[in-house]
Amino acid sequence: MKCAGSIDVRDIDESGINIDPIQVGGRLTADAMKAIIAYGDGYSVCDQCRKPFRLDYIKTPPVDVFHRDLARFVNMDIARVVPGARRGFQAVADAFITPGDPVLITALSHYTEVLAVEGRGGIIREIPKTGQNLITADAAAGKIEEVTREFGRAPALLFLDHFDYQYGNCHDVGGIIRVAHQYDIPVLYNGAYTVGIMEVDGKALGADFVVGSGHKSMAAPAPSGLLATTGEWAGKVFRTTTAKTDVTGRTFGIKEVSMMGCTLMGVTLIGMMASFPHVRSRVKRWERELSNGQKVVDALLSVGGTIVRSEYPRKHTLSRVDTTGSFDRVAQNHKKRGFFFSSALKERGITGVIPGATKVWKFNTYGMTDSQAEYLASAFREIAGENGLPVTG
Amino acid sequence: MKCAGSIDVRDIDESGINIDPIQVGGRLTADAMKAIIAYGDGYSVCDQCRKPFRLDYIKTPPVDVFHRDLARFVNMDIARVVPGARRGFQAVADAFITPGDPVLITALSHYTEVLAVEGRGGIIREIPKTGQNLITADAAAGKIEEVTREFGRAPALLFLDHFDYQYGNCHDVGGIIRVAHQYDIPVLYNGAYTVGIMEVDGKALGADFVVGSGHKSMAAPAPSGLLATTGEWAGKVFRTTTAKTDVTGRTFGIKEVSMMGCTLMGVTLIGMMASFPHVRSRVKRWERELSNGQKVVDALLSVGGTIVRSEYPRKHTLSRVDTTGSFDRVAQNHKKRGFFFSSALKERGITGVIPGATKVWKFNTYGMTDSQAEYLASAFREIAGENGLPVTG
Numbered sequence: 084m085k086c087a088g089s090i091d092v093r094d095i096d097e098s099g100i101n102i103d104p105i106q107v108g109g110r111l112t113a114d115a116m117k118a119i120i121a122y123g124d125g126y127s128v129c130d131q132c133r134k135p136f137r138l139d140y141i142k143t144p145p146v147d148v149f150h151r152d153l154a155r156f157v158n159m160d161i162a163r164v165v166p167g168a169r170r171g172f173q174a175v176a177d178a179f180i181t182p183g184d185p186v187l188i189t190a191l192s193h194y195t196e197v198l199a200v201e202g203r204g205g206i207i208r209e210i211p212k213t214g215q216n217l218i219t220a221d222a223a224a225g226k227i228e229e230v231t232r233e234f235g236r237a238p239a240l241l242f243l244d245h246f247d248y249q250y251g252n253c254h255d256v257g258g259i260i261r262v263a264h265q266y267d268i269p270v271l272y273n274g275a276y277t278v279g280i281m282e283v284d285g286k287a288l289g290a291d292f293v294v295g296s297g298h299k300s301m302a303a304p305a306p307s308g309l310l311a312t313t314g315e316w317a318g319k320v321f322r323t324t325t326a327k328t329d330v331t332g333r334t335f336g337i338k339e340v341s342m343m344g345c346t347l348m349g350v351t352l353i354g355m356m357a358s359f360p361h362v363r364s365r366v367k368r369w370e371r372e373l374s375n376g377q378k379v380v381d382a383l384l385s386v387g388g389t390i391v392r393s394e395y396p397r398k399h400t401l402s403r404v405d406t407t408g409s410f411d412r413v414a415q416n417h418k419k420r421g422f423f424f425s426s427a428l429k430e431r432g433i434t435g436v437i438p439g440a441t442k443v444w445k446f447n448t449y450g451m452t453d454s455q456a457e458y459l460a461s462a463f464r465e466i467a468g469e470n471g472l473p474v475t476g
Numbered sequence: 477m478k479c480a481g482s483i484d485v486r487d488i489d490e491s492g493i494n495i496d497p498i499q500v501g502g503r504l505t506a507d508a509m510k511a512i513i514a515y516g517d518g519y520s521v522c523d524q525c526r527k528p529f530r531l532d533y534i535k536t537p538p539v540d541v542f543h544r545d546l547a548r549f550v551n552m553d554i555a556r557v558v559p560g561a562r563r564g565f566q567a568v569a570d571a572f573i574t575p576g577d578p579v580l581i582t583a584l585s586h587y588t589e590v591l592a593v594e595g596r597g598g599i600i601r602e603i604p605k606t607g608q609n610l611i612t613a614d615a616a617a618g619k620i621e622e623v624t625r626e627f628g629r630a631p632a633l634l635f636l637d638h639f640d641y642q643y644g645n646c647h648d649v650g651g652i653i654r655v656a657h658q659y660d661i662p663v664l665y666n667g668a669y670t671v672g673i674m675e676v677d678g679k680a681l682g683a684d685f686v687v688g689s690g691h692k693s694m695a696a697p698a699p700s701g702l703l704a705t706t707g708e709w710a711g712k713v714f715r716t717t718t719a720k721t722d723v724t725g726r727t728f729g730i731k732e733v734s735m736m737g738c739t740l741m742g743v744t745l746i747g748m749m750a751s752f753p754h755v756r757s758r759v760k761r762w763e764r765e766l767s768n769g770q771k772v773v774d775a776l777l778s779v780g781g782t783i784v785r786s787e788y789p790r791k792h793t794l795s796r797v798d799t800t801g802s803f804d805r806v807a808q809n810h811k812k813r814g815f816f817f818s819s820a821l822k823e824r825g826i827t828g829v830i831p832g833a834t835k836v837w838k839f840n841t842y843g844m845t846d847s848q849a850e851y852l853a854s855a856f857r858e859i860a861g862e863n864g865l866p867v868t869g
Contacts, residue, residue: 086514087507087750090537093514095523109518109742114480116516119743121479121486123512125502125691125698130488133830144483166559166699169736177595188721194728195737201719202570202733209723298518298742305518305742306559306699326594328581330602335587340595343562344588349502349691349698350512350743357480437526 095434100455102446103435104248104401108280108300110450111354115302118357119350127349135337138345138352139163149356156363157278157293159285159311163321163339164297164347164355168275169195171294171310172242173202174341175271178320180205184239185230187263189218189254191247193273199242208238210259215394216250218243220258227266237266245283246276250393251401251447260289269316275299276401278309279362280449281369291316297351302358307351375456376400376448382460387473388412392443400449411441413470427466433459488827493848495839496828497641497794501673501693503843504747508695511750512743520742528730531738531745532556542749549756550671550686552678552704556714556732557690557740557748561668562588564687564703565635566595567734568664571713573598577632578623580656582611582647584640586666593635601631603652608787609643611636613651620659630659638676639669643786644794644840653682662709668692669794671702672755673842674762684709690744695751700744768849769793769841775853780866781805785836793842804834806863820859826852 086092095101096110111119122128122144131143139150154162165171172195180186182204188196190212200207210218210226223241231237241263245256260270269291277283278295279302285293297307312320321342324335338344347355377397383389388408393399410424417423421439428436436444448456468474479485488494489503504512515521515537524536532543547555558564565588573579575597581589583605593600603611603619616634624630634656638649653663662684670676671688672695678686690700705713714735717728731737740748770790776782781801786792803817810816814832821829829837841849861867 087511088753089541090511090514090746090750093517093520093523093537096517103519103523106517106519106522111516111518116513118480118483119512119516119697120509121483123504123509123697123747124486124489124499125504125696126496126499127486127698129498130486130496144486148482166563167736167741170559170563173736190721190724194717194731197719197721197726197728198717198731198733198736201717202736207719207721209721211723303518304512304516304697305520305744306740324587324591324594326590326600328583328590328600328602330604331583333590335590338587338591340591343560343566343591343595347699348560350747351698353483354516354743357483360481 099432099434100451100459101435102433102448102459104445104447105299106435107447107449108302109298109305110302111304112302112358112361114357114361115304115354118353119304122350122353125349128352129348137337138348144353144356146352146356149359152359153309154311157274157283157285157295157309157311158287159290159293160314161317161321162309162311163342164352165308165310165342166346166351167298167306168273168294168296168308169199170306171292171308172196172199172271172273174310175240175292175320176200176203176205177341179240179269181239185234185236187226187230187238187241187268189243189247191216191218191249191252192242192244193248193275196242196273205239216252216392217394218254218259220255220262223259224262227262227268231266238268241268241270242273243270244273244275246399246401248276250403251276251397251399252394253398256290257288264289276399280366280372282366285311292320297355301355301362303355304351307347307355372400372449373397375451375453376402378456379448379460379463380404382463385464385474385476386467387475401445401447403443403445405443407442409467409472413472414441417470423470424466428462431462433462492825492827493844493852494828495826495841495852497838497840498692499828500840500842501695502691502698503695504697505695505751505754507750507754508697508747511746512697515743515746518742521745522741530730531741537746537749539745539749542752545752546702547704550667550676550678550688550702550704551680552683552686553707554710554714555702555704556735557745558701558703558735559739559744560691560699561666561687561689561701562592563699564685564701565589565592565664565666567703568633568685568713569593569596569598570734572633572662574632578627578629580619580623580631580634580661582636582640584609584611584642584645585635585637586641586668589635589666598632609645609785610787611647611652613648613655616652617655620655620661624659631661634661634663635666636663637666637669639792639794641669643796644669644790644792645787646791649683650681657682669792673759673765675759678704685713690748694748694755696748697744700740700748765793765842766790768844768846769795771849772841772853772856773797775856778857778867778869779860780868794838794840796836796838798836800835802860802865806865807834810863816863817859821855824855826855
């Protein structure tokens with residue numbers, strides 16, 4: 084069925100259980116759905132934009148209050164909405180990196196952090212990971228020393244993912260930030276996999292910047308996200324224009340240069356706003372989410388030959404598993420080859436695993452009900468059993 | 477009525493005639509409304525993202541075809557979607573401006589162009605306007621000569637608005653581009669007020685870059701837009717990452733640095749796509765749009781004391797009028813003061829004029845039916861008549 088022209092209706096999250104690693108935290112809430120229907124039109128939040136003509140001053144809808152709420156939500160001093168976490172990285176990179184500066188990321192950093200550094204001509208250096216795929220404060224200290232010797236100065240900035248996108252492992256952000264601050268290196272906390280699904284306290288972690296993703300973890304449409312910072316850095320990263328034109332002598336008020344003025348003028352912002360009360364309360368249910376995730380991981384582990392590549396027990400609902408020794412063995416002889424697996428899942432109403440993938444793959448159980456998690460766990464065991472794999476317990 | 481939490485339902489474009497200068501080209505089509513309901517969730521267009529993992533390669537929904545259609549639509553070689561026209565300006569500024577470079581804008585340029593230049597440390601120089609608020613090729617040539625003398629080199633880039641946001645006047649972009657090219661200055665054509673509402677032929681104009689706004693003129697949600705360019709410049713503005721990390725040796729495929737990888741992952745893109753067939757056909761109806769706009773302008777001119785500040789006859793549906801000598805005279809003695817005007821319009825189901833504004837203001841008749849335009853024209857005459865202003869004709 085088409086919803087418009089050649090575009091198929093999308094009902095993945097309405098008609099089944101989606102375990103796509105990046106999609107589950109960005110499913111809209113019912114309130115967000117209602118709000119985007121009302122605010123679909125282009126500049127829909129701008130009806131009552133008055134002096135000083137900036138998004139975060141709009142009172143109706145309460146965009147101003149939302150900005151303050153966002154800052155409080157991550158316990159930082161000031162927040163702005165941005166078109167995706169990556170645009171938050173870009174704004175901070177812009178403020179801190181000059182060409183040739185060394186900039187730290189980690190061995191598990193997301194590619195958008197790399198692009199942000201590359202875009203400013205920074206030189207990327209990675210903090211190595213341990214054999215367990217963790218980033219430690221010791222490794223950070225060692226790398227900072229190494230980079231400082233190499234460049235004759237400390238790195239200009241450190242990008243740090245609390246949970247990485249590859250394993251969903253938890254890294255010692257508090258410890259690493261303390262180390263970085265000993266060298267006066269500002270730290271950007273990438274909360275793409277945390278802000279909106281678990282509680283984040285930027286001040287307690289010592290973060291200089293907290294970046295979150297609306298479409299990844301805040302039940303919001305894309306592209307959306309937030310960039311929050313401290314009073315110390317706000318003036319630098321959110322500097323207002325000082326331009327005065329030569330002929331007309333125009334100036335441009337309090338528009339912020341790195342934000343390019345206003346950022347999310349319609350449906351994306353209203354979606355974030357409408358979901359926000361739900362997001363604020365759902366972060367308190369993280370333990371239940373974890374327990375559901377653990378249940379599913381354990382079901383996979385009960386299939387002989389399966390290895391969990393993420394740290395164990397799980398501290399995140401995003402997990403990376405290696406089924407080369409289980410489901411991929413089935414694929415070798417199955418008439419559908421590797422597609423048997425996604426196909427068997429699909430028959431059970433489960434989507435989000437790349438069709439054909441049976442070796443190393445990721446999934447995310449975020450947002451499931453307990454019974455959905457149990458259903459998913461049983462489904463994995465069932466598919467294994469039906470295909471002759473040993474299932475214990 | 478609330479649609480979610482503290483957010484009021486927005487029904488401005490459903491329940492009346494909206495003449496807001498920036499909103500009318502960004503009203504969603506019915507198809508876009510349907511598509512955003514289906515694709516509201518965060519990463520909704522990414523269900524079938526496969527290698528090489530880039531937005532413009534996605535086949536279902538047909539994002540790949542849409543990218544090619546967009547390029548063709550503005551007659552350029554290659555196009556990308558961006559989170560708003562301003563992010564297109566930023567990407568081009570990034571590729572062409574180094575700190576201290578002189579960069580040309582015009583005396584009527586939009587502030588986001590200023591921010592793009594300021595963000596890269598460029599030095600802004602304006603091409604002056606004529607007494608009739610027009611930017612001419614002669615003025616451009618003069619300014620280029622002047623800047624070249626001042627800096628010892630030609631400007632690095634020229635931002636050029638086909639129709640400006642202040643008057644909706646038509647500037648000689650073809651002539652100015654020819655002049656700029658004589659000095660080897662690349663030109664960014666800002667089509668925020670053209671692409672999606674009238675036909676734009678980038679090659680015929682000689683533009684190096686064409687930027688359009690989804691939420692301003694392409695019936696799409698915010699933030700959205702396009703950046704198109706020629707084969708000559710594509711490699712520069714859309715350069716792919718060359719980063720290789722030091723520890724893990726990771727590389728990042730064909731992600732484009734200035735785009736920060738993918739750009740519009742959900743509702744914004746699908747809205748652009750769903751509206752596109754309508755947009756492609758509505759640009760052919762521009763003459764009718766102009767005639768409706770002219771009708772309304774003429775009605776305002778029939779009110780004694782009103783001046784049209786935009787060029788006349790009108791070449792755009794966005795117009796700037798000065799009613800200091802008409803409606804503002806009424807405001808002086810009216811018990812509602814300046815609010816009498818927006819209030820009288822509101823009683824007639826007309827919105828989009830800033831409440832209290834009776835001196836110099838803007839409106840846009842784009843997208844009206846003929847009878848709506850006639851109704852609006854009569855409304856202005858009626859309000860004038862009821863308040864004792866002379867109305868001719």
